[in-house]
Amino acid sequence: MTKRILITLLGLILLIAGIAGIKTLQIRKMIAQGSQFVPPPEIVTTAVAEKDSWESLLTAVGSLEAVRGVTVSAELSGKVVGIEFEAGSTVQKGDILLRQDTSSEKARLPGAEAAVALARSNLDRYRELLQQRVISQAEYDSFSATYKQAVAEADNIRATIEKKTVRAPFGGRLGIRLVNLGQILNEGEAIVSLQAPDPIYANFLLPQQDLTQLGVGMAVRVTTDALPGETIEGTITAINPEVDAATRNIRLQATVPNPGEKLRPGMFASVAVVRPVQDPVLTIPATAVLYAPYSDSVFVVEEKPAEQGAEAGKVLRQQFVRLGRKHGDFVAVASGLEEGETVVSTGVFKLRNGQAVVVDNTLSPEFKLAPTVENN
Structure with missing residues (x-):
């Protein structure tokens, strides 16, 4: 019985050893085949690094401001008895916007004008008496001062009546009405915003x-x-004559035409100053760059010489580059690439260094400096 068990165990051991040997040979054969396997070349599109001249721009962000803009307010206290404008309408210089109650001033004006007339008559009479030397110069001067005071009082009442008729200080577009009929306005209280939007300032x-x-x-x-x-x-x-001591920036103001009033004061805007000179740059398509946090890179297409057992072809070399500014579909290369070198222009995220490629530009997109979005 024991002999039979030993023979069975020995047979199992030999069987397992045989299977292990066969699998070992199979695995070694697969490893050898894998080490000799060459993946098929990747089909890519390419572009050539070329020199160009781009406009030299100084870019900034800014805000828009009306050439003339003000919040029209009440100069004197008073009750609103008439609103002569519509919110959002266009007005000309001198147009009446609002009327305040002037009944008390108009009631006082006839008395003041009567006092002026009486003072003028007295002054004329006393001028004759002065010439006849009936009164002294001091008495005449006193009557003359009385006349001037009466004139000043009448003028003050007229000025008050005029100030309570609020007019547009310049032509422009009105904003939203901030007052209501019958409201008691305090001195300096806002009535409506008035802006002259054409042209408009861009501050940056x-x-x-x-x-x-x-x-x-x-x-x-x-x-x-x-x-x-x-x-x-x-x-x-x-151009502001001084530099901001906190930011070391200089403030500039540009005047921009605004037909149709498409631009409005307070808008955020991007401003580009066009310098009179152009910058020489080395350009490649922006899609040719593999962007990464540590460094950006491109894949340069190089010729691979024929070796023993292998044919000549094209391979990729990953090249790290330092980029400049972008313009349309292109990006400027500051360093890392030479003029005339060919780079892969699309699909760079799926490529690797040393990979074999085949160039086919039949489906290559058209790169432009001023691309437009087409509605397909």
Whole structure:
């Protein structure tokens, strides 16, 4: 019985050893095949790094401000008896906006004018008496002062009546009405906003190191998300004579035409100052760059010479680059790439260093400096 068990165990051991040996040979064969396996070349599109000249721009963010803008307010206290404007309407200089109650001033005005007439008659009479030397010069001067006081009182009442008729100080567009009929206005209380929006100012800041490149009359381009795809051109009209001591920035103001009043005061805007010189740059498509936190890179296409047992072809070399500014579909390369080198232009995220490739540009997209979105 014991002999039979030993023979059975020995047979099992030999069987297992045989199976293990066969599997070991299979695995070694698979490893050998895997080490000799060459993946098929990846089909890629390419672009050539080329030199170009781009406009030299100084970019900044700013805000829009009306050339003339004010919140019209009450100069004197009084009750509102008439509102002569509609919210959002356009007015001309001198148009009446609001009337305040002037009944008490108008009631006092006839008495003041009568006092002026009486004082004038007395003054004429006393002038004759002075010439006849009936009265002294001091008495005449006293009557003359009385006349002037009466005139001043009448003029003061007329001025009060005029000030209680609120007029537009300049032409422009009105905002939302802030008062109601019958309301008692206090001195300085707001009535309505008045803005002259055409043209309009664009205020922005640039670093102090750019000061030598700036000048009045230089062209600017203003864009805002309120007008997508639209660029409005203007000119620099003022440069602040001092630099902000806290930020070391200099404040500039550009005047921009605003037909149709598409731009409104208070809007956020992007401003680009166009310098009179152009910058030489080395450009590649922006889609050719593999962006990464540690460094950006591109894949350069190189010729692979024929080796023993292998054919000639094209392989990739990953090259780290330092980028400059973007313009349309292109990006400038500051360093890491030479003119004339060919780089992969699309799909770089799926590539690796040393990979074999085949170039096929039949489906390559058209890269432009001023691309437009097409509605397909």
